[in-house]
Amino acid sequence: MTYPTLNERLKGSAGYQLWESTLAEQCGAFHPEPPLNEGIESFEGTIMPAQMTIPGYAGAKIGTNCPHIHRDIKDIKRDGHDFFYLVHQVAGNSTMVHCENQSTLNPGDLVLLDSSRPSDFYFSGMSEQISLVIPRHRIEVKGKGQKLKLNNKINATSRTGVVAGLITHQFFERSDEDKELEALMDALISLIRPSVASSENAPLSYSAKVQQTYFEKALHYIDARLANFELNPDMIAGELGTSKRTLQRIFAQQGLSIGRYILDRRLDRCASEFESETDIQKISAVAFAWGFNDVSHFSRAFKTRFGVSPRCFRSKGNPHGEH
Template sequence: MAESASNERFDNWLEHINRACGPFSGQLLDGGFHGSLQEYHANAMKLSVVETAHSRLFRSQYEVARSNDAWFYTVFQLDGEAVLEQGNNQAVLHGGDITLIDASRPCSIMYTQPTKQISLLVPRHLIEQNRRSGDLPCAQRLSADMPVVKMSQRLLHESMKNPTLNICESEAALEAIICLLRPMLQMRDAPHSRRDKQLERVMGLIDSHIQSEDLRPEWIASEAGMSVRSLYRMFADKGLVVAQYIKNRRLDLCAQALRTASATEKLAGIGYNWGFTDHSHFSTAFKLRFGVSPGEYRKRWQ
């Protein structure tokens, strides 16, 4: 009976996690499960306060394929210990630590003891601003001892105390948090291997021809002096798909243009400028990535 009740509590908690944070699978660990989740939304600030013990959350390629990959989870550890893994990296977080998890790649979060943490959803364009390649330091611990980590924690908590923040104020707070963390992200960002440098060159090639209708894997491979198969493998090693990367890059650039576009500028024209010849496809793809239509996105920034 007790085991059945624990399973039911876990299933309810996991369902809440999926609604708030996107698709996750989970499992109970030995020791007696506890789990709760509180959502906090103030315009651009979207986060969840997660408390749990003796559980594991994970995302396989199946969950990733069913979710919106336009986000990063910035995890602020408050109490207890959590072990986060992504790719070849593992971060063991304690109170005050921070780490980054990419929503577009599989990951695992282990809670072997009572834990409390905040998961802040950060739009991909804020994390990837001013960079094209190299591995971001996902699932790497940013220590609570670092001054910028302390300031980021403080700014997050102060923002949470003000649920009446308007759209401009909440966006400014979110950008400030990421600006504080960005030097550490860039410091660990430089590509080292020959393959990383090759990927950087290919991404530069994509950026310089992003508006072209002819931007396809076959053309990219030819220009980069490699086979199409090698191109696919190089992207797959980073958890990326060439065509999806191109589409997402175009959408991110459209979003950047929409943030400064006038109310009279035609949405179809903005999409066309960045390689979307079909407005209906552009609008659908944009909403899937950012959660709102291009028109609504522009209104929010105005």
């Protein structure tokens, strides 16, 4: 596909179709609504894909006069993407409605959004944004008592906002140095993480302490038995001496589902093994070793979580590929 450049202003229905398809390819499925006054023929927009060669990452610099762009449950299910968007407002203003929060972005502001949750973008006149796609595992907060603050504005005038904004523009400059781009992305993620992670330090009630104890025991039990493909919520609840419903409620209070947590932990272990292994094993052998009994399901789940296939992920550190 031949992509437009940022200087190429796309107009009318033909321009809208190219703009929308490029947006979908780079950032996932969205529903842009053309200006209401003259419909699709009054559309104007610009879009330029990021110069990303890092597996799992993507993005675009997007300009549009569309007043409303949204992503709903059907879009999420259709494209199957599971990552975070880091949105940097470059010009104009926008209002984000996401995760029951609303934020208004002025030029230079940034915000983190979750692709697996619905989003509504509202614009007034022409607006330009940078949207970077970042694999979920790079952003997720692992610390105890911490949760992500989604749709929480990083102000343009803050030190983090100033530096993060400068870095986002670097992904649209041509570079043949993969290591340089990867270092920039590592720096950007490290920079924004304190701004998107919240610590919950309020004293816990007795009931909350009991639930936290159950939760930590469940995590320990799961990690110790990831290789067992029969591991399931009933087994975990039985070991902890509680009901499956209670266990599901405890995980839900942490913003997790048991099945999803087990899947993600298995995928993380496989990815870690692909990165550190010295004796190259078949991808199927690694999958089976960590509790998967269906290689096709494993491959689809791995690509959803990390943005690339297991083969591509591993070949990054193994130039000889599959054996």
